[in-house]
Amino acid sequence: MSKIPKVSPLTIDKLNANVVNAKYAVRGRLAIRAEQLKATLAEGSSTLPFSKVINANIGNPQQLDQKPITFYRQVLSIVEYPQLLEKPEASIIYKADAIARAKKIISNVGSVGAYSNAQGIQIIRDSVASFIEKRDGFPADPHSIFLTSGASSAVTMLLNAQATGNKAGFLIPIPQYPLYSATLTLMGASAVQYHLDEAKSWATNVDEISQIVNKAKLEGIDLKTIVVINPGNPTGTVLPEENIRGIIDIAAQHEIVIIADEVYQENVYLGEFISFKKVLRKMQQEFPGKYDTVELASLHSTSKGMIGECGHRGGYMELVGFNKEVVDTIYKLAAIQLCANVPGQVAVELMVNPPVKGDASYEEFTREYSHIFNTLKHRSSVLYKAFESMEGVSCQAPEGAMYLFPQITLPKKAIEEAQRLNEVPDEFYCLQLLEETGICVIPGSGFGQKDGTWHFRTTFLAPVDDYAAALTKFHQRFMDKYRD
Amino acid sequence: MSKIPKVSPLTIDKLNANVVNAKYAVRGRLAIRAEQLKATLAEGSSTLPFSKVINANIGNPQQLDQKPITFYRQVLSIVEYPQLLEKPEASIIYKADAIARAKKIISNVGSVGAYSNAQGIQIIRDSVASFIEKRDGFPADPHSIFLTSGASSAVTMLLNAQATGNKAGFLIPIPQYPLYSATLTLMGASAVQYHLDEAKSWATNVDEISQIVNKAKLEGIDLKTIVVINPGNPTGTVLPEENIRGIIDIAAQHEIVIIADEVYQENVYLGEFISFKKVLRKMQQEFPGKYDTVELASLHSTSKGMIGECGHRGGYMELVGFNKEVVDTIYKLAAIQLCANVPGQVAVELMVNPPVKGDASYEEFTREYSHIFNTLKHRSSVLYKAFESMEGVSCQAPEGAMYLFPQITLPKKAIEEAQRLNEVPDEFYCLQLLEETGICVIPGSGFGQKDGTWHFRTTFLAPVDDYAAALTKFHQRFMDKYRD
Incomplete structure (x- = not known):
């Protein structure tokens, strides 16, 4: 093996401090410790008290037991190897509608091995626009849609475009998905935090946001954007229309952009998803002129929903109400990275354009889709009940997304022990959980939480009965050990 | 259609100036004008003087007439839909070695729909390490290898990690691939230009680089990295070992990182590709101690070579000699974007691990590979001869990559006409070429060139006979029109 010299000239103190300081708990x-434990288990001779690591730290359904939806994968399989259509056996392996869809894509896209237009393949942007129109009942413009590498690259481009320095403020929810705080740190911009209200199912508090906006302005912060994650990550909350209206109102009043991270729009188990775009268009109709210049970027992804194709890194963003020169600038950012991967773009096409009644795959698709949906709903409910039964744990009922974010009232002794070890208390809890059970969750401090409260985020993707039992048992042991 | 309001609050003057100022000519x-012309042609009723647009502006082989290599696509097709292996017809459609390889990948990777490790899938990094070992005759460490989204995302991470502000200097060649200058502008860092020597086949001039390094230091620039593109883009030059040694010497002496952009390492038609890693290891053997702490990042991609799978956005970087904490910081940057798309990672596996003698696909693979290689070599040669025959055009003989970068001595009248129109003269030339013939190339000013010289970059990917004839005719017309 190569010998890595002990000290090369480039040391961490010489690196970009923004990069060094960025934190990404997911x-x-x-997660790194979980990988080490997996490697130990793989060696075969471990004395660990568990036989497998459960990655409940990341919304990665197909890493656990979720099977891909057959129709999606049949189409992707054909577009990767179009020559198979020349073989008569193809029609035995692939369903007729998968073949037809693949042919349509191939005839429009050509090879998936070619770079596409930097903004994404035209016919797929057309499909996305139709999907949005059908969802909202308001038109969408394919020219305003960008196909992206997951939602992460959309976030990077949007924040980068407005990151004018440390006086540039971006309102982010607390708790939040740490992509936002990490990206703002990377770009040397300021995160301006607003708290979601745990007592009200983690709803947004419009009055508090207004106060924060005014305070930030007084402090000389140039507010650029408000980020809203709906359904919430890590909270799982599905925002009511009233909340969305309140945020649009603030954005209009203070001339700030809205980034609506709506990647969990299909993961709704209680209540109803309403898009920011739809509410904005309604408000524009109700109050002519008042909301015409609101700027909204709405994000979606193939990683979530029932498609769950994380590894394909597909996504899109719709830019609503932006000036053309701003859209052109974002186009340039996309172009510098050439294009989003093309199979991922095809995955977006499939997500927004699934089989319909009468198609050969329709029944199978519906069965698979419902199975995934029902499994997620069931698991969220079992896990929620487990949390409800645990000592010192409270949890909001699961509404959406793939996560629960229970609050743990840690015993004083546990907090003291954590402090003695120079550990953040919720991380101390999560590390013990990992070491004792192989379950990897993320401490609330990775997402942000009110001072003095402790949480963790777990996905509800893992097979739930054993998982809930192991969590419950660990929690009881932990509480017994540190009981005041 | 949605009405986009005329002026929304976010105007271009409020954006991040680094983003607004970044330029990316490729x-x-x-390229944008070429897209418009394509749209006009697609409408069917055009009166344009050509029937199709030829994108010679970007190394995108499968957008033109290059067919994907069958073995690669068979494996990708199976990993997208593993259930097909349960059908007996699979063995009629797919070759035995493609099935075996897909099974191996599936059994190690699981679903390609899951996020992988942020650094990339372990067994694929193992394959990359074996490939490098075989190529160089020196060991490679899978822990030092990152699978990336093309080479572009590797460049972004590497530059970002060291971009400490406008005094942070990065040596880039002129002419260069504009990803480098664009990314440095985005990050507010300084490009320190060194010229490749056109009279010496665009070789690096080590003495000149030394002078530039010393001058930059005197000006208070903190030099971080030297970027070398070998084989060259846009120049096509394959660097001799002597040049590589000179650069490693400078890097060792001044303690600067080397980024060796080696994405065209298989595209060599004259001479031999020698990797920076191999030369570094040789120098470390020859001069014990002297080069032990040289830091080298070597980049590769599935977009180039004979694989040409641009749309799959696969790539890797090997980090040689970096301190662990620096590698960990780069890991964090990778993790913030979750992972490179997994089918693209599989494409890397296939690139570094092609069929070998005795495999069912070996003959077909060899035939397809050679066909692509010979086609590229033939096209480069025909196009080169065409340039040699053109009035006022000189061009280096094609050695590597996918490009020729001829110099054009523009007539004084053409330059004056361009200036009158407020156009850069080589852009003026390239725009006329596009409008009259549908051929899209990129002006030399997009890559950088010595003051007063004019070039353009063309790929040699398009079917060449018509292409060379159309170029030649246009050039003659242009020269006749503006002759002094």
């Missing part, structure tokens, strides 16, 4: 310390 | 003005 794949941070807990 | 998909810039010429």
Whole structure:
């Protein structure tokens, strides 16, 4: 093996401090430790008290037991190898509608091995526009749609475009998905935090946001954007229309852009998803002129929903109400990275344009889709009940997304022990959970939480009965050990 | 259609100036105009003087007439839909070695729909390490290898990690691939230009680089990295070992990182590709101690070579000699974007691990590979001869990559006419070429060139006979029109 010299000239103190300071808990310390434990288990001779690691730290359904939806994968399989259509056996392996869809894509896209237009393939943007129109009952413009590498690259482009320095403020929810805080740190911009209200199912508090906006302005912060995650990550909350109206109102009043992270729009188990775009268009109709210049970027992804195709890194963003020169600038950012991967773009096409009644795959698709939906709903409910039964744990009922974010009232002794070890208390809890059970969750401190409260985020993707039992048992042991 | 309001609050003057100022000619003005012309042609009723647009502006082989290599696509097709292996017809459609390889990948990777490790899938990094070992005759460490979204995302991470402000200097060649200058502008860092020597087949001039390094230091620039593109883009030059040694010497002496952009390592038609890693290891053997702490990042991609799978956005980087904490920081940057798309990672596996003698696909693979290689070599040669025959055009003989970068001595009248129209003269030339023939190339000013010289970059990917004839005719017309 190569010998890595002990000290090369480039040391961490010489690196970009923004990069060094950025934090990303979803794949941070807990996740890295989980990888080490997996490697130990793979060696075969471990004395660990568990036989497998359960990655409940990341919304990655197909890493656990979720099967891909057959129709999606049949089409992707054909577009990767179009020559198979020349073989008569193809029609035995692939359903007729998968073949027809693949042919349509191939005839429009050509090879998936070619770079596409930097903004994404035209016919797929057309499909996205139709999907949005059908969802909202308001038109969408394919020219305002960008196909992106998951939602992450959309976030990077949007924040980068407005990151004018440390006086540039971006309102982000607390708790939040740490992509936002990490990206703002990378870009040397300021995160301006607004708290979601745990007592009200983690709803947004429009009055508090207004106060924060005014305070930030007084402090010389140039507010650029408000980020809203709906359904919430990590909270799982589905925002009511009233909340969305309140945020649009603030955006209009203070001339700030809205980033609506709506990647969990299909993961709704209680209540109803309403898009920011739809509410904005309604408000524009109700109050002519008042909301015409509101700027909204809405994000979606193939990683979530029932498609769950994380590894394909597909996504889109719709830019509503932006000036053309701003859209052109974002186009340039996309072009510098050439294009989003093309199979991922095809996955977007499939997500927004699934089989319909009468198609050969329709029944199978519906069965698979419902199975995934029902499984997620069931697991969220079992896990929620488990949390409700645990000592010192409270949890909002699961409404959407793939997560629960229970609050744990940690015993004083546990907090003291954590402090003695120079650990954040919720990380101390999560590390013990990992070491004792192989379950990897993320401490609330990775997302942000009110001072003095402790949480963790778990997905409800893992097979739930054993998982809930192991969590419950661990929690009881932990509480017994540190009981005041 | 949605009405976009005329002026929304976010105007271009409020955006991040670094983003506004970044330039990326490969998909810039010429490419955008080419897209418009394509749309006009697609409408069917055009009166344009050509029937199709030829994108010679971007190394995108499968957008033109290059067919994907069958073995690669068979494996990708199976990993997208593993259930097909349960059908007996699979063995009629797919070759035995493609099935075996797909099974191996599936059994190690699981679903390609799951996020992978942020650094990339372990067994694929193992394959990359074996490939490098075989190529160089020196060991490679899978822990130092990152699978990336093309080479572009590797460049972004590497530059971002060291971009400490406008005093942070990065040596880039002139002419260069504009990803480098664009990314440095985005990050507010300084490009320090060194010229490749056109009279010496665009070789690096080590003495000149030394002078530039010393001058930059005197000016208070903190030099971080030297970027070398070998084989060259846009120049096509394959660097001799002597040049590589000179650059490693400078890097060792001044303690600067080397980024070796080696994405065209298989595209060599004259001479031999020698990797920076191999030369570094040789120098470390020859001069014990002297080069032990040289830091080298070597980049590769599935977009180039004979694989040409641009749309799959696969790539890797090997980090040699970096301190662990720096590698960990780069890991964090990768983790913030979750992972490179997994089918693209599989494409890397296939690129570094092609069929070998005795495999069912070996003959077909060899035939397809050679066909692509010979076609590229033939086209480069025909196009080169065409340039050699043109009035006022000189061009280096094609050695590597996918490009020729001829110098054009523009007539004084043409330059004056361009200036009158407020156009850069080489852009003026390229725009006329596009409008009259549908051929899209990129002006030399997009890559950088010595003051007072004019070039353009063309790929040699298009079917060449018509292409060379159309170029030649246009050039003659242009020269006749503006002759002094």
